[in-house]
Amino acid sequence: DIQMTQSPSTLSASVGDRVTITCRASQSIAARLAWYQVKAGKAPKLLMFQTSTLESGVPSRFSGSGSGTEFILTITTLQPDDSATYYCQQYDFFPTTFGQGTKLDIK
Amino acid sequence: QVHLQESGPGLVKPSETLYLACDVSGYSVGHNYDWAWLRQSPGKGPEWIATIQPDGTASYNPSLMTRVSISVDSFNNQFHLWLSSVTAADTAMYFCATLLHANGWLSYFDYWGQGALVTVSS
Numbered sequence: 001d002i003q004m005t006q007s008p009s010t011l012s013a014s015v016g017d018r019v020t021i022t023c024r025a026s027q028s029i030a031a032r033l034a035w036y037q038v039k040a041g042k043a044p045k046l047l048m049f050q051t052s053t054l055e056s057g058v059p060s061r062f063s064g065s066g067s068g069t070e071f072i073l074t075i076t077t078l079q080p081d082d083s084a085t086y087y088c089q090q091y092d093f094f095p096t097t098f099g100q101g102t103k104l105d106i107k
Numbered sequence: 108q109v110h111l112q113e114s115g116p117g118l119v120k121p122s123e124t125l126y127l128a129c130d131v132s133g134y135s136v137g138h139n140y141d142w143a144w145l146r147q148s149p150g151k152g153p154e155w156i157a158t159i160q161p162d163g164t165a166s167y168n169p170s171l172m173t174r175v176s177i178s179v180d181s182f183n184n185q186f187h188l189w190l191s192s193v194t195a196a197d198t199a200m201y202f203c204a205t206l207l208h209a210n211g212w213l214s215y216f217d218y219w220g221q222g223a224l225v226t227v228s229s
Contacts, residue, residue, distance in 0.1 A: 001170075004152070034215035043111070044153070044202065044219040055217075087152050091213040095168045098152035 002026050002090050006099035013078055014107045021073040021102045023088035028068045032092040035064060035073045037084045038101075044087075048073070080106050109133040111203045113223035119197075120229050125190040127223060129203030130183075137161050137181030141206040143216060144177060144188045146199040153202070158212055159186060166212040193227045200224050 003026035013019045023033070031051040038044045046055045051071060052064040063074045075082055083106040088099040115127035129142070136142055143158040157177040159165040165177050176189040190197060201223050204216040 006152075032213070036216075041221065043221045044204075044216075046215060046217055049208075049215045089153075089215060091215055094213060095170075096155050096213055098154070100150075100152045 001095060002029065002093045002097050004088055004090055004097055004099040006086075006088060006102045008102060009100070010103045010105070012105045012107055015078055015080060017078045018074065018076045019078060019104065020075075021086055021088075021104075023066075023071045023073070023099050025069045025071075025090055027093075029090045029092040031067065032090060033064075033066070033071050034089045034091065035062075036087045036089065037082075038087060039084045047086075075104075078106060082106060109205055109218045111205065111218060111220035113201060113203050113220045115201075115223055115225070117224055117226060119193055119225060119227050121194055121227055122192055125188070125193050125197065125225055125227075127188045127201055127203075127225070128185050129187070129220060130185055131205075132184070134205065135161075135181070136179050136184050136186055141209040141214070142177075142179065142186045143204045143206060144201065145204060145216070145219075146197075146201045147222075148196075148199045154199075156188065156190075156201075158206065158209075160209075195227050198225065198227045 034049040035047045048064045085103045110132045112130045144156040147153045159177045174191045204219040206214045207217040
């Protein structure tokens with residue numbers, strides 16, 4: 001299986017900051033990478049697919065980039081509501097696999 | 108927009124079979140899209156378990172496929188998960204989800220339920 005490794009595991013930032021979350025694949029994958037936002041007690045939310053395509057309704061403060069084995073989720077102008085755990089998912093190789101998550105805390 | 112809600116026993120004894128149902132509203136499980144189960148153990152990322160197409164064709168994670176089964180119930184607009192011979196390692200939050208843009212068996216998960224916590228313990 002493709003291993004997806006996220007860094008950092010935890011992240012603390014202030015309202016208005018810009019943060020980046022990195023997701024590394026154990027082998028090169030095409031652009032078939034998605035990002036999710038998960039809050040306790042709520043349904044996980046799809047943020048982005050195909051590396052950089054924003055899901056409908058997701059603020060443009062969220063953006064994605066990357067290729068090969070390294071992919072990045074960038075959140076600009078952090079808002080209190082962005083406090084959550086973020087997961088990447090590769091859907092290029094069977095079975096699909098997820099990263100272990102990055103917990104973002106808004107100070 | 109689709110809404111998904113998991114239901115089932117929160118406690119299952121070791122060696123028994125875990126059963127979960129996912130109630131779907133907004134889409135028809137028998138006509139549209141693919142439907143999936145995933146789970147997440149504490150401190151880990153989500154793990155894909157199985158996906159089923161409206162015609163009943165299913166795909167399973169090789170790590171679980173000897174113990175897992177998924178089915179669609181068009182009459183009640185639900186789909187179901189069975190996981191047999193459970194152990195403490197199967198304790199997790201279980202999620203149902205839908206794939207609106209499936210290409211083969213690989214895609215992202217467009218909508219998820221809130222999850223159902225299942226604990227395996229005697």
